[in-house]
Amino acid sequence: MGSVSIARPRKVVAWPGALLCALIVFSSGFAGTEKYTKADREFAQAMLKHVAEDVPKYYYDSKLHGVDWDAKVQEARKNIDSAESVDAAVSEIAALLDTLNDSHTSFYPPPRTKRHDYGFRMEMIGDHCFVTHVSSDSDAEKKGLKVGDEILAVNGHPLSRQTIWRLQYIYNVLRPQPGFRLTLADETGHPRQLEVMAKINTSTVIKYFIHQGINQRVRDSGNARDARRARYFEKGDELLVVKIPAFAFTADETDNIIGNMSKHKGVVLDLRGNPGGFTDTLDRLLGGMFQYDQKICDRVGRDSTKPMVATGRHRGAFTGRFVVLIDSQSASASEVYARVIQLEHRGLIVGDRSAGMVMESRFYPHETALDSQVYYGASITGADLIMADGKSLEHVGVDPDILMLPTAQALTSGKDPVLAKAASIVGGKLSPEEAGAAFPYEEPETE
Numbered sequence: 001m002g003s004v005s006i007a008r009p010r011k012v013v014a015w016p017g018a019l020l021c022a023l024i025v026f027s028s029g030f031a032g033t034e035k036y037t038k039a040d041r042e043f044a045q046a047m048l049k050h051v052a053e054d055v056p057k058y059y060y061d062s063k064l065h066g067v068d069w070d071a072k073v074q075e076a077r078k079n080i081d082s083a084e085s086v087d088a089a090v091s092e093i094a095a096l097l098d099t100l101n102d103s104h105t106s107f108y109p110p111p112r113t114k115r116h117d118y119g120f121r122m123e124m125i126g127d128h129c130f131v132t133h134v135s136s137d138s139d140a141e142k143k144g145l146k147v148g149d150e151i152l153a154v155n156g157h158p159l160s161r162q163t164i165w166r167l168q169y170i171y172n173v174l175r176p177q178p179g180f181r182l183t184l185a186d187e188t189g190h191p192r193q194l195e196v197m198a199k200i201n202t203s204t205v206i207k208y209f210i211h212q213g214i215n216q217r218v219r220d221s222g223n224a225r226d227a228r229r230a231r232y233f234e235k236g237d238e239l240l241v242v243k244i245p246a247f248a249f250t251a252d253e254t255d256n257i258i259g260n261m262s263k264h265k266g267v268v269l270d271l272r273g274n275p276g277g278f279t280d281t282l283d284r285l286l287g288g289m290f291q292y293d294q295k296i297c298d299r300v301g302r303d304s305t306k307p308m309v310a311t312g313r314h315r316g317a318f319t320g321r322f323v324v325l326i327d328s329q330s331a332s333a334s335e336v337y338a339r340v341i342q343l344e345h346r347g348l349i350v351g352d353r354s355a356g357m358v359m360e361s362r363f364y365p366h367e368t369a370l371d372s373q374v375y376y377g378a379s380i381t382g383a384d385l386i387m388a389d390g391k392s393l394e395h396v397g398v399d400p401d402i403l404m405l406p407t408a409q410a411l412t413s414g415k416d417p418v419l420a421k422a423a424s425i426v427g428g429k430l431s432p433e434e435a436g437a438a439f440p441y442e443e444p445e446t447e
Contacts, residue, residue: 036085044080044089050366051378058380060302067099087175103357104381110374115203116176122151124328126405129159133441140196148412153183230257233438239428240264243439247277247333258288266321266426276332286310289346291317301383321426322347331355338398343388349400350422356397
């Protein structure tokens, strides 16, 4: 497959770069002291130089949305010189890219030697943030954090659709924390505080690279392949539910998914939590829903506009009843897929409004030799994607045909009323309890 990707999201609406740095300083209450040497400063300046040179060369808008790039670079250079820590210096590079207000243009510093596992996962459901998983034997579990708890703020910063991706980018990439101070809503809606500590392990990461269209740190290729596999739940020939964690399949794997769909009268494609992936997978998976070639969107690049077209499967296409599930974490390629299905009236879209992070990007890596090879780079947007209705999904997202959100009670009890509803639409019978047990959470293997 090609290297062009619709990459991992990190934010919905960009904030000014200075605010990103301010947030990092504000939210580092658990952070310890950090030694910042002259060599660190020189390396940070070298990373800034390389990334700052890449953006004007590869960014899809040659005018950079009117940003005075040279002035912003000079400002970042001065801030790195006066920074008091490695994290603060690295954050200046991230803040520079942030001025473009682009969901797919992001800085990825060298992988860290320590991996932080915070012991829980959270997700925006509508306009509220809920805990969706708590790892067993984690400090979060021991402190009483539970699935279904509503999180109002992390380290004092309120959570919203506009901030959650930014916080995740900061805490997973720019400045991992030894612990979090969570502000939770109690049963009466009043705030209460809970401090949870991360489990910190030595990381085996050696470099960043684009893995199946998602900018991520890869620790074990076998685990990564297992995590991206399609998962199935079926009830006779009436219902098939296919859960796809990312658009990251080979041609044969995609054809196998379409073939499995064709054996059933009704199919639910679960794209909840899907961050995107390769355009090749998007093309092939969409083509399997149509007998004839179907336009996906227009790819508006730096020098030209070209249509993206999915190749129809003719008699091999799945023509049965079809529903696509999305949520606030469905982003990029999964949003494009859902919107095409919606615009062409091929099926219904059910769930929550999607992330609104839809651009096409490529990862530009760099490496240098210190004590060993050190890798870093930036994901840079190469094209905007304009749908058949003439609109971009960036910062907008896909509004479902049927808006349906799980309640805190449903999360706590392990029910999935959204999947149950989708199953009924395509003619299947699935209780919320059955739906909730269809795809049990799989803990990633530790290093």
